[in-house]
Amino acid sequence: MVGPRAGYSGRMTAEITLHRGDITQAEVDAVVNAANSGLLGGGGVDGAIHRAGGPAILEACRELRRTTLPDGLPTGQAVATTAGDLPAQWVIHTVGPVYAKSEDRSELLASAYRESLRVADELGARTVAFPAVSAGVYGWPLGDAARIAVSTVRTTGSAVREARFVLFSDEVYDAFARADESSG
Structure with missing residues (x-):
């Protein structure tokens, strides 16, 4: 784990912490949801957040689809809603790319994290829990997903003090621990 240091924008970067567990139980200001572009729930982290957060999250996502995002949330972008019944105050939904051997989509994956931090800053969130975006059903190789x-x-650069990666399995946790060690 590494402490804060100056980022590109002159603001501090968040302290990165790694936790093995269930992101829906994270006691943070905002939880990042690895959403699909439709924003109406799905499997994996997305489904778990919608189930645990209750109907308020789905209703907020439906409102976004009715108003500002009629075509859904583009890959690499992020948007916030209420967290409903979750311990967090907000859910930051981001859409990671589907992995493709024939096309380098690394920048879109990085953008999902950067945009989530930007939205967290807009909200005033100081603690944010992240899942391993795109490393599940979207097929991104785990070591590369963790590195990115x-x-x-x-x-x-962000005003977020703690970026907490909440990782569901030992395999994912270990990949993020290796990435954290090698990038520190």
Whole structure:
């Protein structure tokens, strides 16, 4: 784990911490949801956040689809809603890219983390819990997903004090621990 240091924008970068557990139980200001572009729930982290947060999250996402995001949330972007029944105050929904061997989509994955931090700053969130975006059903190789996540959060200037990666399995936790060690 590495402490805060100056980022590109002159603001501090968040302290990165790693936790093995359930992101829906994270007691933070904002939880990042690895959402799909439709924003209406799904599997994995997305489904777990919608189930645990209750109907308020789905209703807020439906309102976004009715108003500002009629075509859904583009890959690499982020938007916030209420957290409903979660311990957090907000959910920051971001859409990571589907992995493709034939096309380098690393910048879109990095953008999902940068945009989540930007939205956290707009909200005034100081503690943010991240999942391993795109490393599940979207098929991103775990070691590479962890490297991109940790290096992007480490180098993005933000007012967020703690960027907490909440990782569901030992395998994912271990990949993020290796990425954290090698980028520190």
